Amino acid sequence: MAIRLDASDSNFETAFRDLLSMKREVSDDVDAVVRDIIEDVKTRGDDALYDYTAKFDRFDARPKGLRISQEEIDAAVAKVDPDVMAALVLARDRIQSHHARQMPKNDTYEDALGVKLGSRWTAVQAVGIYVPGGLAAYPSSVLMNAVPAKVAGVERLVMVVPTPDGTLNPLVLAAAKLAGVDEIYRVGGAQAVAALAYGTDSIAPVYKIVGPGNAFVAAAKRRVFGLVGIDMIAGPSEVLIMADKNNDPDWLAVDLMAQAEHDMAAQSILITNDVDLADATEAAVERVLTTLPKAEIAGASWRDYGAVIIVPDWKVGMMLANRIAPEHLELAMDGASDMVDKVHNAGAIFVGHFTPEAVGDYVGGSNHVLPTARSARFSSGLSTLDFVKRTSVLECNAMNLREIGPAAVTLARQEGLEAHALSVAKRLNMG
Numbered sequence: 416m417a418i419r420l421d422a423s424d425s426n427f428e429t430a431f432r433d434l435l436s437m438k439r440e441v442s443d444d445v446d447a448v449v450r451d452i453i454e455d456v457k458t459r460g461d462d463a464l465y466d467y468t469a470k471f472d473r474f475d476a477r478p479k480g481l482r483i484s485q486e487e488i489d490a491a492v493a494k495v496d497p498d499v500m501a502a503l504v505l506a507r508d509r510i511q512s513h514h515a516r517q518m519p520k521n522d523t524y525e526d527a528l529g530v531k532l533g534s535r536w537t538a539v540q541a542v543g544i545y546v547p548g549g550l551a552a553y554p555s556s557v558l559m560n561a562v563p564a565k566v567a568g569v570e571r572l573v574m575v576v577p578t579p580d581g582t583l584n585p586l587v588l589a590a591a592k593l594a595g596v597d598e599i600y601r602v603g604g605a606q607a608v609a610a611l612a613y614g615t616d617s618i619a620p621v622y623k624i625v626g627p628g629n630a631f632v633a634a635a636k637r638r639v640f641g642l643v644g645i646d647m648i649a650g651p652s653e654v655l656i657m658a659d660k661n662n663d664p665d666w667l668a669v670d671l672m673a674q675a676e677h678d679m680a681a682q683s684i685l686i687t688n689d690v691d692l693a694d695a696t697e698a699a700v701e702r703v704l705t706t707l708p709k710a711e712i713a714g715a716s717w718r719d720y721g722a723v724i725i726v727p728d729w730k731v732g733m734m735l736a737n738r739i740a741p742e743h744l745e746l747a748m749d750g751a752s753d754m755v756d757k758v759h760n761a762g763a764i765f766v767g768h769f770t771p772e773a774v775g776d777y778v779g780g781s782n783h784v785l786p787t788a789r790s791a792r793f794s795s796g797l798s799t800l801d802f803v804k805r806t807s808v809l810e811c812n813a814m815n816l817r818e819i820g821p822a823a824v825t826l827a828r829q830e831g832l833e834a835h836a837l838s839v840a841k842r843l844n845m846g
């Protein structure tokens with residue numbers, strides 16, 4: 416049973432704040448473990464990677480080495496069923512065309528004084544993508560990370576992925592091949608993030624690390640940020656469904672469980688203005704939990720972090736949704752399209768009864784790597800923009816330096832920075 420809250424109850428605010436502050440992600444314990452792993456990889460390089468892979472993924476990677484060879488990739492890809500390959504290609508193409516539209520354009524112009532200004536976009540040259548692989552394999556996440564990177568023009572695209580018990584997932588490798596990944600390593604967790612950031616004999620360091628992962632991966636990304644760029648903290652999955660009485664509880668139940676089955680630390684929340692729908696959906700969740708292969712994970716997530724919130728109206732409902740700032744927000748009420756503009760904080764919005772979040776996970780075209788743990792209040796999902804950076808370009812000639820330079824000299828002297836002042840003044844024969 417998930418917790419049940421009613422926005423009309425007198426103690427609601429306290430209970431809601433407790434829900435918001437539930438710690439599902441990085442605990443002090445996780446952070447301490449991750450700090451030690453990173454230090455160890457920094458010191459012992461590949462040896463540490465082999466040891467952690469033996470410990471957490473239960474196999475010895477030494478005989479084959481950390482890099483997955485082209486032969487292994489080709490052999491795995493050959494095993495993929497043509498129908499499955501066609502689905503991957505459809506997903507790849509849809510992701511590609513959506514992300515191509517996000518590519519920013521260079522801008523150069525001459526202002527009224529004749530000064531030339533511009534913004535120039537260049538790709539991050541070397542990027543590491545983390546593809547989760549502990550509890551489930553994610554070929555779709557390979558595409559979501561790698562396709563925008565290649566659209567942006569990343570030259571060296573490196574993928575790390577845990578291969579539990581040493582078993583390669585053919586689809587993960589097929590997706591990497593389809594998306595144009597350049598190097599793939601069989602290593603996961605905090606140790607993989609450390610290797611991408613600091614480099615080892617086998618894995619040259621990258622400039623930026625992107626991609627989702629469990630609490631260990633999220634903590635490691637936080638720790639290496641600064642040495643390398645990161646995209647965001649995309650941790651255990653979340654969904655918030657806002658639904659009125661005109662919904663099939665069975666549909667809502669599977670939508671809630673679709674995120675819960677990712678991780679025991681995932682969170683699924685239903686906000687509704689209809690108590691009967693709340694009861695029926697909870698009952699439907701219990702039914703579906705008897706059938707799901709990942710019922711143990713989904714059930715634990717629902718029991719520990721799931722919530723059903725009754726609201727008097729959508730004004731209150733939307734205010735709560737914006738405070739929750741979920742990774743995914745499903746709007747399943749009459750007039751859902753009109754509600755979109757009222758959303759301030761959500762990683763991605765899924766509008767209407769026929770847009771289950773799961774379609775966005777695979778083939779919608781938009782990205783499924785999204786901010787979790789309320790970070791949608793200040794960050795966005797992965798996009799082409801994560802793989803480019805902007806450099807400004809400025810060009811003055813003697814004439815326009817004469818126009819704007821004296822003000823720079825004045826300001827530099829006010830800041831007590833005489834070399835700055837002289838650097839402009841000498842060019843203007845001002846001393």
Ligand SMILES: NC(=O)c1ccc[n+]([C@@H]2O[C@H](COP(=O)([O-])OP(=O)(O)OC[C@H]3O[C@@H](n4cnc5c(N)ncnc54)[C@H](O)[C@@H]3O)[C@@H](O)[C@H]2O)c1
Binds near residue numbers: 471627678681786
């Ligand atoms: N936000 C998104 O876009 C998105 C997309 C896909 C998946 N996800 C999330 O990614 C996560 C995937 O998690 P996962 O576990 O399946 O795969 P994972 O690859 O993130 O983690 C597996 C690795 O974690 C490390 N690990 C496990 N237990 C450890 C321990 N006790 N100490 C140190 N390290 C340990 C191991 O190195 C292991 O290889 C889930 O939470 C899922 O919800 C998010």
Ligand SMILES: N[C@H](CO)Cc1c[nH]c[nH+]1
Binds near residue numbers: 553
């Ligand atoms: N829903 C996940 C993001 O939270 C992404 C995913 C991958 N495969 C299935 N789902």
Ligand SMILES: [Zn+2]
Binds near residue numbers: 673773776
């Ligand atoms: Zn999913």
